[in-house]
Amino acid sequence: xxxxxxxxxxxxxxxxxxxxxxxxxxxxxxxxxxxxxxxxxxxxxxxxxxxxxxxxxxxxxxxxxxxxxxxxxxxxxxxxxxxxxxxxxxxxxxxxxxxxxxxxxxxxxxxxxxxxxxxxxxxxxxxxxxxxxxxxxxxxxxxxxxxxxxxxxxxxxxxxxxxxxxxxxxxxxxxxxxxxxxx
Numbered sequence: 158x159x160x161x162x163x164x165x166x167x168x169x170x171x172x173x174x175x176x177x178x179x180x181x182x183x184x185x186x187x188x189x190x191x192x193x194x195x196x197x198x199x200x201x202x203x204x205x206x207x208x209x210x211x212x213x214x215x216x217x218x219x220x221x222x223x224x225x226x227x228x229x230x231x232x233x234x235x236x237x238x239x240x241x242x243x244x245x246x247x248x249x250x251x252x253x254x255x256x257x258x259x260x261x262x263x264x265x266x267x268x269x270x271x272x273x274x275x276x277x278x279x280x281x282x283x284x285x286x287x288x289x290x291x292x293x294x295x296x297x298x299x300x301x302x303x304x305x306x307x308x309x310x311x312x313x314x315x316x317x318x319x320x321x322x323x324x325x326x327x328x329x330x331x332x333x334x335x336x337x338x339x340x
Contacts (some may be wrong), residue, residue, distance in 0.1 A: 180234040180243065184227050186320040191228055198240060199224075202247040209251035219254045242338045248300060256299040288323035291316045 176197060182190035202223055207216040223246050226232040232246050237279065281289055287309075294305040302316040309316070 176243070177237065177239045180227065180238050184230065184232075184234055186228070191224070194227075195224055198243055199323065201240065202243065205244055205247050206251040209248065210255055215254060216251070219250045222254075226250070234326045252300070253299070281327070283326050284323050288319050288326065291319035292323050295320060 176194065179190045179197065183194045185268040188319040199220065203216060203220045206219045206223070210216045210219060223243075226246065227234070227243075234242055281292070284292065290309060291305060294300045294308065295302060300308070302320070303313065305311075306313050311319075
């Protein structure tokens with residue numbers, strides 16, 4: 158490794174360590190740490206959010222909500238959280254904003270709410286009940302997959318698998334219908 162590459166790697170590790178410390182302090186209500194975190198990362202966060210939402214006020218609001226969620230304790234960084242974790246939080250905010258389902262005041266609790274729409278088993282009969290529920294929760298109600306896992310008392314990642322299986326079943330059903338019409 159060249160001296161230049163080694164210095165760049167050292168600089169990157171130092172930046173990640175700095176962000177890690179700032180995240181931890183900012184999530185505990187340390188205002189100077191939050192300001193420093195914002196100054197160090199806002200351009201990257203806004204850049205990512207703008208790629209999802211497009212440039213403009215919506216991207217700026219989603220960026221602010223990202224930092225607010227850390228400040229208010231709605232997003233809790235793990236001990237080793239760094240910039241990738243912060244960008245994942247920002248991406249979730251952008252996607253939620255894009256779906257148009259961002260409540261003004263979010264709480265950490267998962268709302269009890271009504272059962273998924275539509276509630277009857279006749280909707281998409283080619284899917285299992287779990288696949289229908291996951292599809293309803295994520296695509297119709299706009300909930301993030303980790304909240305659906307918790308809401309339905311599933312192991313982490315199960316909703317993603319159910320959505321994948323549901324999409325495969327839906328594609329199979331569409332292909333069967335196209336073949337039936339063509340014959």
